[in-house]
Amino acid sequence: MANMSNIDSEQINSAVHQLDEIVAAIANQVARVKEAVAALDKGWVSGVKTEFMSRCQRDEEAMQEMLEQFREISLQLKETAADFDKTENEILSDVSALR
Numbered sequence: 001m002a003n004m005s006n007i008d009s010e011q012i013n014s015a016v017h018q019l020d021e022i023v024a025a026i027a028n029q030v031a032r033v034k035e036a037v038a039a040l041d042k043g044w045v046s047g048v049k050t051e052f053m054s055r056c057q058r059d060e061e062a063m064q065e066m067l068e069q070f071r072e073i074s075l076q077l078k079e080t081a082a083d084f085d086k087t088e089n090e091i092l093s094d095v096s097a098l099r
Contacts, residue, residue, distance in 0.1 A: 008084070009082070009084045012080060012081040012084065013077075013078070013081050015077065016074050016077045016078055016081070019070060019073065019074050020074055022070070023067055023070045023071060023074065026063070026066075026067060026070075027067055030060065030064070030067070033056075033060075037053070037056045
């Protein structure tokens with residue numbers, strides 16, 4: 001945060017790219033956990049199975065919600081970068097018109 005006054009759309013888009021990669025990696029891991037839990041569900045017989053499966057379902061729903069929030073942040077950052085470029089171009093055009 002030391003040099004936040006020099007942010008440009010390229011830096012914003014770079015951060016978006018990193019965020020999108022992280023979201024994809026987390027989504028991949030969530031899918032792998034879901035597959036493992038589904039495999040466990042098929043053969044597991046226990047008195048705690050119902051509670052465990054219920055907890056896994058709630059956890060997966062929470063992870064999906066978190067991923068959706070990250071995707072929304074990514075979209076908003078992309079829009080911010082586009083707005084930044086548009087505003088910068090408008091300012092440059094206005095300054096050029098003054099010359």
